[in-house]
Amino acid sequence: xxxxxxxxxxxxxPCYKIAEDDRFIAFLDVFPVAAGHVLVVPKVEIxxxxxxxxxxxAAWLPxxxxxxxxxxxxFPCNRCGISVVGLEVxxxxxHLIPINASGDMDFxxxxxxxxxxxxxxxxxxxxxxxxxxx
Numbered sequence: 001x002x003x004x005x006x007x008x009x010x011x012x013x014p015c016y017k018i019a020e021d022d023r024f025i026a027f028l029d030v031f032p033v034a035a036g037h038v039l040v041v042p043k044v045e046i047x048x049x050x051x052x053x054x055x056x057x058a059a060w061l062p063x064x065x066x067x068x069x070x071x072x073x074x075f076p077c078n079r080c081g082i083s084v085v086g087l088e089v090x091x092x093x094x095h096l097i098p099i100n101a102s103g104d105m106d107f108x109x110x111x112x113x114x115x116x117x118x119x120x121x122x123x124x125x126x127x128x129x130x131x132x133x134x
Contacts, residue, residue, distance in 0.1 A: 002045065003090055005091040015028070015030075016123040018067055019066070023043055023055060024041065024064075026064070027039075033097070033115070034098050034099070034104065035112065036071045036075040036098045037097045038095070038096040039083050040096075044056070047090045048086060049094075066130055069130075072098065073133075074110070074129050079098075081096070081098075
């Protein structure tokens with residue numbers, strides 16, 4: 001059975017897309033730990049990050065970099081944190097999260113809840129910011 005991320009990539013499940021190319025897709029986490037929490041996912045379904053090919057690993061951070069820069073512009077934070085946990089979905093992915101302290105990336109704390117309108121506003125702000133990042 002395809003992972004939820006593969007179903008999002010295939011267009012079977014909607015998402016709040018931030019960026020996409022032929023190898024990756026980035027979209028808002030619908031169970032975020034912070035406003036602006038983005039998931040960056042390779043389109044090929046591979047469970048563990050260290051099973052991803054070297055070529056794909058080498059391209060992953062350059063794809064994520066402008067998204068992280070946009071997060072830092074849009075959300076008041078000290079920096080954009082990156083985390084790879086990989087337990088929630090059996091499809092390698094990274095979390096980009098605006099943070100001020102390491103505790104801001106605590107996945108055990110209650111997740112935030114946003115309305116569809118709030119997710120659309122976050123998506124719009126990030127996409128506008130990315131348009132100005134080279």
